[in-house]
Amino acid sequence: MHRVKVRVVEDALDANNTIARANRADFDRDGVTVVNLMSAPGAGKTALLERVVNDLPGVRVGVLEGDVQGSYDADRLASLHVPVTQLNTDPGFGGECHLDANMVRSAVPALPLREIDLLVIENVGNLVCPAEFRVGEDARVMVSSVTEGEDKPLKYPLMFRTCELVLVNKIDLLPHLDFDLDRFLRNLDAVHPGVPRRLVSARTGEGVDAWRDWLLELPARREGWVGAQ
Amino acid sequence: MHRVKVRVVEDALDANNTIARANRADFDRDGVTVVNLMSAPGAGKTALLERVVNDLPGVRVGVLEGDVQGSYDADRLASLHVPVTQLNTDPGFGGECHLDANMVRSAVPALPLREIDLLVIENVGNLVCPAEFRVGEDARVMVSSVTEGEDKPLKYPLMFRTCELVLVNKIDLLPHLDFDLDRFLRNLDAVHPGVPRRLVSARTGEGVDAWRDWLLELPARREGWVGAQ
Numbered sequence: 001m002h003r004v005k006v007r008v009v010e011d012a013l014d015a016n017n018t019i020a021r022a023n024r025a026d027f028d029r030d031g032v033t034v035v036n037l038m039s040a041p042g043a044g045k046t047a048l049l050e051r052v053v054n055d056l057p058g059v060r061v062g063v064l065e066g067d068v069q070g071s072y073d074a075d076r077l078a079s080l081h082v083p084v085t086q087l088n089t090d091p092g093f094g095g096e097c098h099l100d101a102n103m104v105r106s107a108v109p110a111l112p113l114r115e116i117d118l119l120v121i122e123n124v125g126n127l128v129c130p131a132e133f134r135v136g137e138d139a140r141v142m143v144s145s146v147t148e149g150e151d152k153p154l155k156y157p158l159m160f161r162t163c164e165l166v167l168v169n170k171i172d173l174l175p176h177l178d179f180d181l182d183r184f185l186r187n188l189d190a191v192h193p194g195v196p197r198r199l200v201s202a203r204t205g206e207g208v209d210a211w212r213d214w215l216l217e218l219p220a221r222r223e224g225w226v227g228a229q
Numbered sequence: 230m231h232r233v234k235v236r237v238v239e240d241a242l243d244a245n246n247t248i249a250r251a252n253r254a255d256f257d258r259d260g261v262t263v264v265n266l267m268s269a270p271g272a273g274k275t276a277l278l279e280r281v282v283n284d285l286p287g288v289r290v291g292v293l294e295g296d297v298q299g300s301y302d303a304d305r306l307a308s309l310h311v312p313v314t315q316l317n318t319d320p321g322f323g324g325e326c327h328l329d330a331n332m333v334r335s336a337v338p339a340l341p342l343r344e345i346d347l348l349v350i351e352n353v354g355n356l357v358c359p360a361e362f363r364v365g366e367d368a369r370v371m372v373s374s375v376t377e378g379e380d381k382p383l384k385y386p387l388m389f390r391t392c393e394l395v396l397v398n399k400i401d402l403l404p405h406l407d408f409d410l411d412r413f414l415r416n417l418d419a420v421h422p423g424v425p426r427r428l429v430s431a432r433t434g435e436g437v438d439a440w441r442d443w444l445l446e447l448p449a450r451r452e453g454w455v456g457a458q
Contacts, residue, residue, distance in 0.1 A: 041269040041356050041385065042377025068357060072380050095387065097326055097357035125384075126355055127270050128297060128326035147376040147399070148271025151301050155354075156270065158324065170376070176405045178432065203407065 023136025041125030252365025270354030
């Protein structure tokens with residue numbers, strides 16, 4: 001039984017990767033760089049997007065907003081005059097806990113790919129399954145809030161291991177927490193040695209410049225990644 | 230395609246419920262009351278357990294610890310001399326994001342059911358899928374941290390709707406957050422009107438007495454539930 005289950009899962013992930021490549025081809029055709037933004041619920045993905053979407057000179061941003069249901073985050077971003085496409089995962093189930101390549105594929109016709117340079121896909125808040133499904137992104141960014149504790153890289157290693165940037169958010173709360181930042185960073189390096197990280201506070205704006213700079217430099221880094229493939 | 234998917238999901242949930250009833254029969258045979266404890270990652274499930282497991286007069290507690298991998302929380306609780314059984318969800322996949330009845334069933338032989346009165350099943354940190362799978366519990370308790378924002382009941386309604394108690398944790402941080410507690414409670418009542426809730430801080434101990442009292446009164450409430458069925 002165990003081997004059968006592994007086979008089914010591998011087939012499903014192979015199928016997902018095939019569709020992810022088709023998404024990627026569509027994004028590449030229009031020169032759109034794509035970020036898959038992931039975190040636990042309430043870690044601050046939307047707040048960190050709100051901080052930068054209107055402050056990226058020369059970069060037209062679009063957002064694909066993944067939620068189980070509702071459009072609360074999409075409404076927040078739309079109020080900043082950013083093109084937002086809502087993708088709900090609830091039809092046919094209590095709600096999928098992640099985006100996969102096929103769900104993103106279903107949204108591609110609705111995306112204004114010719115009018116944007118950077119597409120941010122805000123995934124469902126969850127530290128497990130989103131990490132398992134590529135959706136056609138160039139880079140994965142994950143947000144880890146200091147309120148979640150130092151042990152999270154050890155408990156959810158795939159998420160921390162498969163991202164190109166970790167945003168350590170809510171650092172304005174550090175004086176009020178029993179959170180050992182050095183220990184968190186050691187745990188992070190234990191599962192993903194040297195992964196780029198930025199300490200940020202969406203609330204106060206601390207560190208947001210570095211997050212914006214990372215996004216601005218992303219297309220150049222992406223060229224390097226493509227060249228190295 | 231859509232209808233086929235719904236059918237498959239319904240069959241899977243039916244099968245899960247059948248196994249959950251078998252688990253429940255085993256728990257009932259030994260007079261064990263069972264709580265399914267759920268939350269987002271880092272909301273404080275383990276910390277809230279640590280606060281009460283040695284302070285429930287006349288109630289012998291056991292814990293079934295669900296994690297994708299590792300035994301960090303189990304080790305914390307075992308150091309308090311509580312019998313802890315570890316259940317990892319990673320074999321055969323990148324890691325299941327929830328416990329289901331069959332996973333719990335596989336752990337039943339390892340549980341010291343004759344030596345405990347209360348079994349707390351600490352689920353995987355996730356606000357989506359754990360809510361979809363009954364595991365044989367008498368009651369569901371969810372922890373929602375004030376650091377996660379006021380919108381969580383609206384974004385993850387199934388989780389908030391299917392629990393018997395909501396622990397609103399980390400209230401010691403309220404002075405340092407832009408968190409509108411009244412708005413959160415209004416959102417909670419919008420998805421689950423009148424659900425019992427306790428405001429707690431695992432860090433300072435505030436409200437922990439009320440959480441402990443709720444657990445102590447659980448067997449009596451459970452008799453009432455069973456009688457009403």
